[in-house]
Amino acid sequence: MESFLTRYKNLLFLVLVLALQIAGLAVQIRRPSPGAPDGHSVRLIRRWAVALISPPEEALHGGGSGIRNLWANYLDLRHVRQQNQELRERVSRLQLEQASLMEDARQGQRLQQLLAFREHYIYSTVPAQVIGTSGADQSQVLYIDKGSKDGLQPDMPVITPDGIVGKLKDVFPHTAQVLEISDQSSGAGVLLETTRLRGVLKGNAFGQPQIVNLLPDERVKPGEHVVTSGGDQIFPRGLPVGVVDHVVNDAQNPPYVDVVIKPAANLGRLGEVLVITKLSDQMPPQERKDIAESAASLKDAGVQRAADILDQRLPSVDPTTQAADAASPDGIPPLVKAPLPLHADRYTPDATPPAQDLVPGGRFTPDLPASLTGTSPAAAKTAQRKTTAGGVGPAAKPARPPRVPARVAPETSGNSESATGVSVPAPASPGP
Amino acid sequence: MRRELDVQRYPWIAVLLAPLVAVFLQAYIPRFVPRFDIIDLPLLVIIYFSVGWRNPIAGTLGGALIGLMQDALTSRPLGVNGISNSIIGFLAGSLGVKIDVENPGTRLLMNFAFTLLNTVVYLFIVHRLLAIDLRTNWLHEVIKAVINAIVGVFVFDILDRVRVRE
Numbered sequence: 001m002e003s004f005l006t007r008y009k010n011l012l013f014l015v016l017v018l019a020l021q022i023a024g025l026a027v028q029i030r031r032p033s034p035g036a037p038d039g040h041s042v043r044l045i046r047r048w049a050v051a052l053i054s055p056p057e058e059a060l061h062g063g064g065s066g067i068r069n070l071w072a073n074y075l076d077l078r079h080v081r082q083q084n085q086e087l088r089e090r091v092s093r094l095q096l097e098q099a100s101l102m103e104d105a106r107q108g109q110r111l112q113q114l115l116a117f118r119e120h121y122i123y124s125t126v127p128a129q130v131i132g133t134s135g136a137d138q139s140q141v142l143y144i145d146k147g148s149k150d151g152l153q154p155d156m157p158v159i160t161p162d163g164i165v166g167k168l169k170d171v172f173p174h175t176a177q178v179l180e181i182s183d184q185s186s187g188a189g190v191l192l193e194t195t196r197l198r199g200v201l202k203g204n205a206f207g208q209p210q211i212v213n214l215l216p217d218e219r220v221k222p223g224e225h226v227v228t229s230g231g232d233q234i235f236p237r238g239l240p241v242g243v244v245d246h247v248v249n250d251a252q253n254p255p256y257v258d259v260v261i262k263p264a265a266n267l268g269r270l271g272e273v274l275v276i277t278k279l280s281d282q283m284p285p286q287e288r289k290d291i292a293e294s295a296a297s298l299k300d301a302g303v304q305r306a307a308d309i310l311d312q313r314l315p316s317v318d319p320t321t322q323a324a325d326a327a328s329p330d331g332i333p334p335l336v337k338a339p340l341p342l343h344a345d346r347y348t349p350d351a352t353p354p355a356q357d358l359v360p361g362g363r364f365t366p367d368l369p370a371s372l373t374g375t376s377p378a379a380a381k382t383a384q385r386k387t388t389a390g391g392v393g394p395a396a397k398p399a400r401p402p403r404v405p406a407r408v409a410p411e412t413s414g415n416s417e418s419a420t421g422v423s424v425p426a427p428a429s430p431g432p
Numbered sequence: 433m434r435r436e437l438d439v440q441r442y443p444w445i446a447v448l449l450a451p452l453v454a455v456f457l458q459a460y461i462p463r464f465v466p467r468f469d470i471i472d473l474p475l476l477v478i479i480y481f482s483v484g485w486r487n488p489i490a491g492t493l494g495g496a497l498i499g500l501m502q503d504a505l506t507s508r509p510l511g512v513n514g515i516s517n518s519i520i521g522f523l524a525g526s527l528g529v530k531i532d533v534e535n536p537g538t539r540l541l542m543n544f545a546f547t548l549l550n551t552v553v554y555l556f557i558v559h560r561l562l563a564i565d566l567r568t569n570w571l572h573e574v575i576k577a578v579i580n581a582i583v584g585v586f587v588f589d590i591l592d593r594v595r596v597r598e
Contacts (some may be wrong), residue, residue: 010522014519022515028510054459134459141507143459
C-alpha cells in the first residue's frame, strides 16, 4: 500500500486537486438560475482576487490620469478660447433643436399615456473609469473603479454616450465587474430600427455582439441601426447599440441567421462609462430645466416648431368647418365628411350624373357639384367647359384652401394632354 | 547513459511575484491593446515553473492556484481554468523530469502543445461539465496556440534571468 502511494503520489495528488475543483464547480452550478448571484464563498474568492489585482490597476490608472490632467490643464490650453466659443454656439443650436423635437416627444408621450405605456427616463447615473479586464478572450468582462459604496448594484446597465456597454455582474465595495454585450453569456433585448425586428443580443466566439436566432429577412442590410428594445428590463428603451455589420447563417440552428453588430461604443478601448443607477417615469429635474430654457430660447428666436411644420404638411380638419359642426343646435355629432379632393375626376363622389341624364354611347364629362367646387352649378359648368377634364381648374378647388398649391392645367382647345399626361378630349364648342 | 537533469531553483519572491504580475498584466494590458487577451501569460508562467521545478505536484498546485485566480476575474464559475491549468502544470512537471527543455525549439513546440491542450480541456469542462453553449472557432484557437508558443519563448528567456545560478 505504501509503495502504491509512493509510486503514484503525483497522479493521486492531481486526482485529488481535480476532484476538489469539480466538486466546487458542482456546488456553484447548483444555483436556481444561470443569472443568479454567486454563493458567499465564491464571492469571497472573487473579492480576494479583485482586491489583489485592482489596487495596482487603480494606482496605474491614477498615475496616468495625473499626467494626462497635467498636460490637459496646464500645457494644452492654446485653443481653449476658440473651442469654448464653438461649443457655446453648438449648445445654443442643440438647445433649439432639442426644444423643437421635444414638442414631438411630448405628443408621443401623450399617446403613450393613452396606451398606459410607461416611459423610463434615465434619472441618475454614476460615472466610472475602466481600470481592467478579465484578461481572457472567452470572457468579455471589465472592471470599473466604482462599487457598492457608490450605490452600484448587480444588473445595473452600463453605457457610454455612444451606446450600451453591458451590465454589472459582481459588485464589490470599491470595484464592480461589467459583463460586456460581447460576452457569450450576456443578453440584451434589441430592436432593428428600420425593419422593427426584435431579437436577443449575445456575444460570439470572436467577441463580437450579434443578434441570434433571427429568421432570414432580406430587408436587414448592413448599416441599419440597432437600439435597445427595453424588453430585457435592464436597458431602457431606445439606447443605441450599434449598426448591422453582416448577416451569417447559424450553422447550429438552421434556418436561423445571426446578425453581427458593430457596437456603437468602442468596447475595446473604453475609458469612462456611465452606470445607470435609477430609472424613473419622471424626467429628471435638470433635464426638465434644460428643456424649459430651450423652449424659452426657441420662442425668443421665433423658430418654427417641428410639430407646426408637420401640422402644415399633413391634411387636417378645417377649423371653420369644425366650429360650424360643433355649433349644431340639436347636439347630434355631425357625420364625418370625406376629405375634399385636390384633383377631381369622374371617380370623385357626387361627380357622376344620374343615369337618366347619360346618353347611350356618349362620352361622360364629370359635372362637379357646387359642394365640391365652392361655386354655383352654373359657374361650375362654365368653368368645366373652359378646362380640360383631367386638369384641375377652379372646379377642383376644395372648400379649404390647400396648403399645397394645386396644379392648374393650361387652357387648351381640341384634344390636349393634361398635366397628368392623360389625353382627354375637349368638350364640343357651342355652334355660332 | 541518460544525463541527470538538474532541478532549477528560483528566489521565493520571484516565484510569488511572477504569477501575480502575469495575472495583473493579463488583466491590465487588454484595456489598451484589446487583442492582447489572445496571449495567456499566466499559463506560460505555469508551464515555465512546472518544467523548471521538474515536480508534478508543485506544477499541479501552482496551476490550480493561478487558474482559480484567473477564474475569479472572469464571469465563469471558479475552477474552469483551475482544472485545465492543474492538468497542464502536472504534465509540464512530468515532462520536465524526462526531457531537457532549455532549447528554444523544444520550448516553442511545448508551449504550442500545452496551449492547445489547455484550450481543449477548458472547452471540455465548459461544454460537458457546465453545459454552457460556448461557440468555438478552432482556427482562432490554433492561431492562439501559435502566438502563445512564440511569446512563450521570450517570456521563458526573461524568467531564465531570475533563476538562481549555482
